[in-house]
Amino acid sequence: MNNASLRILLIQDNLSEAKLLQQTLWHLGKQKWQVVHFEQLSDAINACSKSIFDIVLLDLSLPDSEGLNPVEKFYTEVPNIPIVILTELDDEDFALQGVANSVQDYLLKGQITPNLLRRAIRYGIERGQILKQLRESEHRLHFMFEQTFQSMALLTPEGIILEINQTALNLWGRQQQNCIGKPLWELESWNFSSENQEWLKSIIAKTADGEFVRHELHLHSTNDVMVWIDFSLKPLKDETGKVVRLIVQGWDISEQKRAEAEIMKAWEQERELNEMKSNFVSMVSHEFRNPMSVIRTAVELLELYNHQLSDQQRSKYFRNIQTAIRQMQQLLDEVLFWSRSDAGKLQYEPILLNLENFCSELTQTLQLSATQKHQIIFSFQGKDTPVLLDENLLRYILTNLLSNAIKYSPQGGVIIFDVNSQDDNVTFQIQDSGIGIPLKDQHILFETFHRASNVGNIPGTGLGLSIVKRCVDLHQGQIYLESQVGIGTTFTVKIPLSDHSVQSLELIESSSDLQTQSLLRDRTLRAIR
Structure with missing residues (x-):
């Protein structure tokens, strides 16, 4: 210890002992040490609020305190000043107890020599500085422990919680006093299943044996919300290699998991899209190749053997060409319609339709294209008032269902087409006696590129x-199907009708001026859209 200036606080009620100590200190410090003396502990504590001292020499036997009470009182009020206590020989046990707590050193009255005093002051200041640094370091570590975004806890090797930071408390939604001293597996985030608790006990035992453990867990957090945690347990060993503490760390990776799920979903959608494109190319190639082969074959036969063919044979080849052309046209129509639908360009554009006339004309057109083995029977029930429906969309719905009824009844037969128009909805029902649809295919029949297995x-x-x-x-609207293999299929389409249909018709019919009718129709359509 150099002879730099020191400010020493002396708390001693015995004036003769105090004077002797002051003289010794004065000589030791070569007049550079400043000693401030107080007889009462309370006065000394008040002085510390106004002045800075490097060390305090504190007598244990003060009139306003007994035993270690003066140390406790002084340390509580002024925790940053090193304390060297002055005690009687028979108080040495108290002195040792003080050194084990907040005291840096002690001196026995009657045995104080200049060298012992110098040593006590030097050691007291040095030890005080070390303890101050340790407290500051502990404070910084505690601050980091509390402020880190990670959930952290300190456990005994048996899994008892010694400390837990605020992040963990926020995650689990618990108060610190409800966690300290409890086994980790008794927290509500873990005790929702005995299996979960047993697993945690097993990995705590592994960590207590020196093993590092890390897992991704799905646990309860506040309000019973399930969160994903990157959970780890790390052993903390002493200098002999013995595990003395366990460090628990947890990162909330729920957002990461959600992002991963979104990426996987996007990847799956991309995979399905690529598969769909591949199926589309394969399907179009196959479906176009067949009718084109029919057309090419028929044309070559007509070209090479026309003069040798009978009228009946020529008619057969021309019918084959017409059928192939219709297939190709239908395929193109479906591809273009699907392309518009997939691009979001398919719009609902209703107009007033005379539903009975529309369905009757559609039936006649499809009957002409059907074979003689098929017969479409159309019936209409309900009000014949025009309704607001999208003509193009409705034409596609009914044309496709009726064409399928014909196509999937290769042996022919009757196809029943019933329409029932009410005030609030219209129902279309198309029934055939064809090959039917297997039950296993019915739930995926409306998905793109899916066809029945038969x-x-x-x-x-x-x-x-x-x-x-x-x-x-x-x-x-809604669409339903009922089908049995070998018996037939019934498709039912139910579409709600707008409340404005009848009113719109009355407004249009009440106007004799064609231009007014057109304006009213346009306004009605805009209102419906």
Whole structure:
């Protein structure tokens, strides 16, 4: 210890002893040490609030305190000044107890020599500085422990919670006093299942044996919300290699997991899209190749052997060409319709329709294209008042369902087409006696490119019913099917009608001026849209 200036606080009620100590200190410090003396502990404590001292020499036997009370009182009020206590020989046990707590050193009265005093002051100041640094370091570590974004806890090797930071408390939604001293597995985030608790006990035992453990866990947090935690347990060893503490760390990775799920979902959608594109190319190539082969074959036969063919044979080849052309046209129509639908360009554009006339004309058109083995029976029930429906979407719905009824009834038969128009909805029902649809295929039949497993060589793209479903959805309607293999299939489409249909018709019919009718129709359509 150098002879730099020191400010020493002496608390001693015995004036003769105090004077002797002051003289010794004066000589030791070569007049550079400043000693301030107080007889009362309370006066000394008050002085510390106004002045800075490097060390305090504190007598244990003060009139206003007994035993270690003066040390406790002084340390409570002034914790940053090193304390050297002055004690009688028979108080040495108290002195040792003080050194084990907040005191840096002690001196026995009657045995104080200049060297002992110098040593006590030097050691007291040095030890005080070390303890101050330790407290500051502990404070910084505690601050980091509390402020880190990680959930952290300190456990005994048996899994008892010694400390837990605020992040962990926020995550688990608990108060610190409800956690300290409890086993980790008794917290509510862990005790929702005995299996979960047993697993935690097992990994605590592994960590207590020196093993580092890390897992991703799905646990309860506040308000019973499930969160994903990157959870780890690390052993903390002493200089002999013995595990003395366990450090628990947890990172809330719920957002990361959600992002991963979104990426996986996007990847799956991309995979499905690529698969759909591949299926689309394969399907279009196959479906176009067949009718084109028919056309090419028929044309070559007509070109090479026309003069040798009978009129009946020529008619057969021309019918084959017309059928192939219709197939290709239907395929193109479906592809273009599906492309518009997939691009979001399919719009609901209702107009006033005479539903009975519309369905009757559609039936006649499809009957002409059907074979003689098929017969479409159309019936209409309900009010014949015009209704607001999208003509193009409705035409596609009914054309596709009726065409399928014909196509998937290869042996022919009757196809029943019933329409029932009420005030609030219209129901279309199309029933055939064809090959039917297996039960396992019915729930995926409206998905793109899916066809029933029993269609065999009957041509088709797997697009038609998926487009029908979208057209029905645009009408805010529903579509149902009932089918049995070998017996037939019934499709039912139910579409709600606008309340404005009848009013709009009355307004239009009440106007004799064609231009006024057109304006009223346009306004009605805009209102509906």
